Amino acid sequence: MARYNAKESEQRWQAAWNARQAFLTPTDSTKPKAYVLEMFPYPSGRIHMGHVRNYTMGDVIARFRRAQGFNVLHPMGWDAFGLPAENAARDGGVDPRAWTYANIDAMRTELKALGLAIDWTREFATCDPDYYKHQQKLFLEFYNGDLVYRHEADVNWDPVDLTVLANEQVIDGRGWRSGALVERRKLSQWFFRITRYSEELLRALDGLDRWPDKVRLMQKNWIGRSEGLRFSFQLSNGEALDVFSTRPDTLFGASFVALSPDHPLTEELAGADPKLVDFIAQCRRTGTAEAAIETAEKLGYDTGLTAAHPFDPGWKLPVLVANFVLMGYGTGAIFGCPAHDQRDLDFARKYKLPVLPVVVPEGADPKEFALADAAYVGPGRLANSRFLDGMDVESAKTEVAARLEARGIAKRTVNYRLRDWLASRQRAWGCPIPMIHCATCGAVPVPESDLPIKLPDDLDFSVKGSPLDAHPTFKHANCPACGGNALRDTDTLDTFVDSAWYFARFADPFTADPVNREAVNYWLPVDQYIGGIEHAILHLLYARFFTRGMHATGWTRIDEPFASLFTQGMVCHETYSVADDSATGSHYVEPVDVEKRGDGTFLKGTDVAVTVGPSEKMSKSKKNVVAPMGMIDSYGADAIRWFMLSDSPPERDTDWSETGAEGCWRFVQRIHRLVVEAEGLPLPGAAIGEVSGAALALRQAAHRAIAAVTEDLGNLRFNRAVAQIYTLANAIQAHPAADGAVRREALETVVKLIGPMMPHLAESCWEALGHTVLLVDTPWPSFIEALTKADSVTIAVQVNGKRRDEIIAAVNAPEAQLREAALATDGVRRALDGKAPKKVIVVPNRIVNIVA
C-alpha cells in the first residue's frame, strides 16, 4: 500500500484551494461574520516555531468557523517598521527597505507552505506608503481632536554615538555599541493623550469577558487607578509644595518630604547649589527604564529646606531630593512615612531618619509594636497620631482629608499610573511624523494633500544620530501656514502606532480612506485575536486607545477592537553546549549538530559529549532554534501543525521535540491507512439502520467525538480536541467488524474533525472516501445527542476519603440504592472491619463517601 506523500498532497491541495479561491472574503454577506486574526509578524527573515504555533491556532479557528457556516475574514500582513532593519542597515550596509521586503517575500513563501486559509489579496506591510499615509492622516486628525500634543520627555542618550537608545540597547546602564554610560536627556516630543481615556479604558475591561482574566488584571494594574489626597506643605522658603498620597492616614508617621530630581523646585534649588546639580546628574545616570530606576540604590540629597507638618506648624520635616520619586506620577513629590511604605523605610534606614509606627495590627500594643526590615502595610488601628488614635485606616484617611480640605489646602483626587503615550522616535525606519516646525508659526500640520510624507530612498546609515535628520533634503520644507522656510519633524512614530489600527485596515485594505466605514462596521470587532502574552499590556492597550480615537474622529462606531483574546505560550527547546577553552568554559551548539545515541548526547558524528541544558524560549543567543521549514520538509506541514496543537495547552509554553514530530507523522500515516484500507464501505450518504453491540459502540464514539471536538475547538482547547480524535481513531481500530455504513460514518467523522487541523491530509482522505466536493466546502458535522449518552456509570466508593472500591450503577440511580450498594462492597467491609459507619455522603453519578 502506498504511504501518504505529504509533500505531493500539500502542494496539490494548496493549488486546488487557490484555483477555487476558497479563502477570498466577500465583505457583504448574509452569513454571520467571524473575524479571526493573529498578531501580524515582524518580518525578521524566517518564520520561527512561535509563528507556526500562532498561525496554526488561528488557522484552525478560521477553518472551523468557515465549516460552521460563518463568513470568515482571516488576513495576513507585516509589522514592517522597526529597529532590526535599521541595525541591518548600519551593520551590513543594506537598504532597510530592500532588506524588509526581501524578508517579507521569504516569510510569505514559508507561511504559504503551512497551508493557511488566508485571504492573501488583503496583505499589506506597515512600511508601504499606501499604509502609512493613512496613519499620517489619522495622526493629524488626532492632533486636531486634541489627542496629540507636544511635550518634553526623557530619552536614553548615548554621549559617544550621539544617538538615542532603545531600552533594549542599554545594557547595565551602558550603550550597547559604544559602551558609554547612558544619560537621560530631555527632548521635545509628540504624545498621544491616552490618559483622557484612563477611566474609560479601565471600566471597559469589565465588558471584555472573553479576555483572559490575567490580561485584564495586568491592564487594570497598569492603568493603576488610586484614590488619594493631594495637599500642600508650607516650606521654610515660603513656598507651598503639593504632594499626593494614598495614605494620608499615616501623616503623623511622616519623617521627611521628598522631591523628584526632575521636580521644578529641584531645578530651581539647583540654580544656587552646584552639589545638587551633581546629584541630579548622578540620578540621571540611570536609563529611562522603570526596572532600572526601581532597582537602583536609593539616593537622597538634603536640600536644607524644611516643611511644616500640616497639623503641627512647629514640627519641621527635612526636604530631600530622592531618586525613587518619579516626576511622572502624582505631583512628583511625596511625604515619606517609613513605617508603612517599604521604599520609604529603606530610604529612612539609609539616611538615619525616624521610623514611627502609626498603624498597628488589631490587638497589638502600640508601645511594643516595632518594625524590623519590613514596613507594615496591613490593616489596623491608628496610634501615636493624636486625634486619629484608635481609628481604623479608612476612617483616618477620611478624617485627615476632611480637616485639610476644610482649611483649603487639600483635595481628594483620583490618580492614575498610566502616562500619556510618547510616540516620537528618533529612528529612520518608521512612519514619518507629518508636522513642520516653523520659527514663527510653531508646529504646523502638513496639509492632507501633501500626504504621504515618504521616507527618502537614500538614507545614509553611517552617520551618527538619526539618518533621517542627517538627510540633505528631507527636513527642509516651507511652512504650510506662512510659507517661510521651516523644518520637518525628523522623528518617526513608535511602531506600536502601526499595530494600533492595522486590524481595521484589513476590513478593506483597498479603500482610499484610512478605513472603509461600512466594512469596518461590518467586520469589527475582531472575533478572535490570538498572540503572545508578551503583548498583554502595551500593544493591546494602545489598540484599545486608538480604536477610541478613531471613534472620536468618526472612523468607527466601536470602542473595543478585540471581542475575544487568546494569549499563547512560547515555544521552547533544550539547550546544548560543549566544553571549550573559553572563559565561560562552554559554548552553545545547535540542535541540528547534536545526536542522541544510546549512551548519551554527542556532537553529530563524533564522540564529543554534549551537555543538555534546560528547555528555554527559542533564541539565537542560546542557539536552541529549530527552523520550521526543515521540519516541514521532513514530516509535512500537517504533522507539524498537529504537533503544535497536541499535548500542551495553547496558553502554556511548549517544548519542541523531534520525537514528538515523528509521532505526529506516524499518526498522519495511521489516519491515511485507516481510510484507504477500509473495505466494504457503502457509497457516501448510505443510511444507518438500528445498530447494537460493536457497531453501536463505534457510533457512540463518533458522536461523542463530534460533541467534544466541537466544544474544545470553540474554546481553543486544541490539545483536548487532539486527544478526542486519538480516542476516536483508537475506537475505529478496536471495532473492525462494525457495519459498513457505521464504519463510513466513523471514518468521515474523523476526517471532518481533523479538517481544520490537518487540512491537506483531510482533503486527501475525503477524496479517497469517494467525495467530489472539497472538504473545505463541506459543513462541520453535527451529532445525535442520544448517542453521546452512557446508560451506566462507575461510581467510586470511599471510606474516610480513601478509595476502597467501586460500583457500577444506572445513570441517575437513587441515593438510597447507591448507599446500599456501596456498603455491600468487599472493599468497604474490609475497611470498616465491623465498625458502623457514622455518616454516608452520596453524590449521585459521582461518588459515595463513608465516614467511619
Next chain:
RNA sequence: GCCCCUGUGGCGGAACGGUAGACGCGGCAGACUCAAAAUCUGUUGCCCUCACGGGCGUGCUGGUUCAAGUCCGGCCAGGGGCACCA
C-alpha cells in the same frame, strides 16, 4: 524593586471541590519478518507483596471540608511585562 502567570509519572500533559495520571511521547514484553524498518497487541506513577491486598504520591508548609491538584494563608523555584525589542 513592582505587576502577572506557572509548578502533577521518565517526558508533554488530563482531571464541574468528588476514582489523580485521559490522550500522546518514551520504555518493557509479545505477534508479524530470514532479519530489520514499518505495523499490530499487551503493559507501564513509586514502594511492600508470589498473590490477595496495602502504603505513599500533584513544588514546600499550615488551614477549611465528609472529600483538596483544585479553595484560603505563608514560603520556594521558574517564566512574562515594566512604557524606545516587537
